[in-house]
Amino acid sequence: MDIVTAQEMYERDRVAMEAAGLDGKMLMENAGRAVAYDFLRHIQKEHKIVVLIGAGNNGGDGFVIARTLLNLGYDVEAWQVVPDAKTTGDAEAHKRIFQASGHPYRLLKSSEDLNTSLCRADVCIDAMLGIGVKGRLREPYADIVRLCNERSIVRLAVDLPSGVPADEGEEDFEAFQAHYTSIIEAPKQSAFLQHTQPYYGEWSVVEIGLPPKQLPDHRRRLWGRADVERTLPGREAHSHKGSHGKGLVIGGSRLMPGSVAMTARAALRSGAGLIAVSTDSEAIPAISPYVQEATFVEGENGGRVPDLGGYDGIAVGMGLGRNSMQETVVERLVREKETPLLVDADGLYLLKGFLGELKNREVPTVLTPHPGEFAHLTGLSIQEILRAPFSYSKEFAEKHGVYLVLKGPSTIITGPDGEQRVDVSGNAGLAKGGSGDVLSGILLSMMMQTEHVMDALSNGCFLHGSTADLLVQDGHSKVDLLASDVIEGLSRTFRTFSS
Numbered sequence: 001m002d003i004v005t006a007q008e009m010y011e012r013d014r015v016a017m018e019a020a021g022l023d024g025k026m027l028m029e030n031a032g033r034a035v036a037y038d039f040l041r042h043i044q045k046e047h048k049i050v051v052l053i054g055a056g057n058n059g060g061d062g063f064v065i066a067r068t069l070l071n072l073g074y075d076v077e078a079w080q081v082v083p084d085a086k087t088t089g090d091a092e093a094h095k096r097i098f099q100a101s102g103h104p105y106r107l108l109k110s111s112e113d114l115n116t117s118l119c120r121a122d123v124c125i126d127a128m129l130g131i132g133v134k135g136r137l138r139e140p141y142a143d144i145v146r147l148c149n150e151r152s153i154v155r156l157a158v159d160l161p162s163g164v165p166a167d168e169g170e171e172d173f174e175a176f177q178a179h180y181t182s183i184i185e186a187p188k189q190s191a192f193l194q195h196t197q198p199y200y201g202e203w204s205v206v207e208i209g210l211p212p213k214q215l216p217d218h219r220r221r222l223w224g225r226a227d228v229e230r231t232l233p234g235r236e237a238h239s240h241k242g243s244h245g246k247g248l249v250i251g252g253s254r255l256m257p258g259s260v261a262m263t264a265r266a267a268l269r270s271g272a273g274l275i276a277v278s279t280d281s282e283a284i285p286a287i288s289p290y291v292q293e294a295t296f297v298e299g300e301n302g303g304r305v306p307d308l309g310g311y312d313g314i315a316v317g318m319g320l321g322r323n324s325m326q327e328t329v330v331e332r333l334v335r336e337k338e339t340p341l342l343v344d345a346d347g348l349y350l351l352k353g354f355l356g357e358l359k360n361r362e363v364p365t366v367l368t369p370h371p372g373e374f375a376h377l378t379g380l381s382i383q384e385i386l387r388a389p390f391s392y393s394k395e396f397a398e399k400h401g402v403y404l405v406l407k408g409p410s411t412i413i414t415g416p417d418g419e420q421r422v423d424v425s426g427n428a429g430l431a432k433g434g435s436g437d438v439l440s441g442i443l444l445s446m447m448m449q450t451e452h453v454m455d456a457l458s459n460g461c462f463l464h465g466s467t468a469d470l471l472v473q474d475g476h477s478k479v480d481l482l483a484s485d486v487i488e489g490l491s492r493t494f495r496t497f498s499s
């Protein structure tokens, strides 16, 4: 499913009209009806419903929604919150259809009148502003949004909660606090950002009849279960351990043996054929009982970088430490040009001095920072990154020729050509030390078994997050979940794909 900016959404509507002959009124009818039927899951016949209608096309959708619900026998009051002269075009046309169907609407004169209605209502549908919002809410919208947010009432939003910007980059806003948002056609960037996503509540997307084959490809999409089913590598009856990748994991130290142990075990649990670990010799006794299937390797004079020949993928950085000796390890790996490389955790800190060399690597380089690590790599603040993660990821990945996995509740995966995928699986049970180490192991394994790196990374993120989701539905809570539980839970997730 594509993720769009407001501009891209307008472009899609234009293409639908020009290339497929759909007209704006038709799209509005489709949108309003699809949203109304989507809302039925959240409303009951005995509910009193208030529909708030703004001046633009979002308001036009509101007239269609109110008419559809009235036709179905629901108790609906439609409130147009702006003067009649403000509604024009398709929205005005649908207002006429609404009236011609025998339905009256109320015009907002003062917010007290509306408040009386809201006091009696069980459900409030926000069809005031959608992707056309610019800047902070003006009156009367700001006042109405405050009234709605204060009331204990079910709040449903059409396309976007009014006031929430569609695009990333905007921080100064006030908005309708929805319990549920029915998004029209394609999720907007703000559905995935830490500061805007909470206004949406739960959400889903309704289809309104745009012609998929004619639409521009903005190369930014939500990665879901169906995509994983389509691209997840299988296991041939005649495969052998060499068919599934020989990986090297470099990291861990005397005081941090667990990280690299979890990476190695997660890689094996995700199907890697062979895993070798290069770590501090003092850490080996702690690691080997936990991953008996792994072998241990070392470089000359007990060094961290062994002979790198023969591996299908290398992951470096988990629990590695950050001194100058380890910096040399990262430097050597960056200059090694034959093996796909994943860099995480301490490796990312040490990588900063060698960013300029990444472009020279001839095989994929994958960086897996959380926002703090990405801030270190870019010199931006965490807040700046969270405000516009799509653009900063794209800029960085294109500039350095890397695959970037920017982790968080919505993980953004960006390719060196700027393509982006978003994974929203996972839950706050993963907000615990070690989750990232497990993800690195899964990603290393997927990279070695999948030709297409973007698929490998997207699938790996999905497997990690959806395992955590399965575990908290059954057997665990978000409080007790451990990173090592996610490793053992992978078997359940893989079984859902093979059955």
Ligand SMILES: NC(=O)C1=CN([C@@H]2O[C@H](COP(=O)(O)OP(=O)(O)OC[C@H]3O[C@@H](n4cnc5c(N)ncnc54)[C@H](OP(=O)(O)O)[C@@H]3O)[C@@H](O)[C@H]2O)[C@@H](O)CC1
Pocket: 010, 013, 024, 027, 028, 031, 032, 054, 055, 056, 057, 058, 059, 060, 061, 128, 129, 130, 131, 132, 133, 134, 135, 136, 137, 138, 139, 141, 158, 159, 160, 184, 208
């Ligand atoms: N064919 C299509 O495109 C389809 C579109 N669809 C629907 O249309 C929606 C987009 O419609 P849209 O472009 O009319 O914008 P919309 O969100 O209604 O807002 C515009 C109004 O907001 C006002 N306004 C702006 N900022 C403001 C502020 N800060 N504070 C207060 N007011 C503010 C602005 O006023 P102005 O600045 O012009 O005075 C103008 O009156 C989209 O989200 C989807 O629901 C579907 O029907 C499917 C087909």
Ligand SMILES: Nc1ncnc2c1ncn2[C@@H]1O[C@H](COP(=O)(O)OP(=O)(O)O)[C@@H](O)[C@H]1O
Pocket: 345, 369, 370, 407, 408, 409, 410, 411, 425, 426, 427, 428, 429, 430, 431, 432, 433, 434, 435, 436, 437, 438, 439, 464, 465
């Ligand atoms: N609240 C959350 N919801 C969903 N996923 C989360 C949440 N918090 C963390 N995660 C996921 O858990 C992992 C944490 O990685 P990271 O921050 O590197 O952890 P650590 O370094 O402690 O191992 C990432 O994959 C991230 O997407």
Ligand SMILES: [K+]
Pocket: 058, 126, 127, 128, 129, 130, 157, 158, 159, 160, 161, 162
């Ligand atoms: K809205």
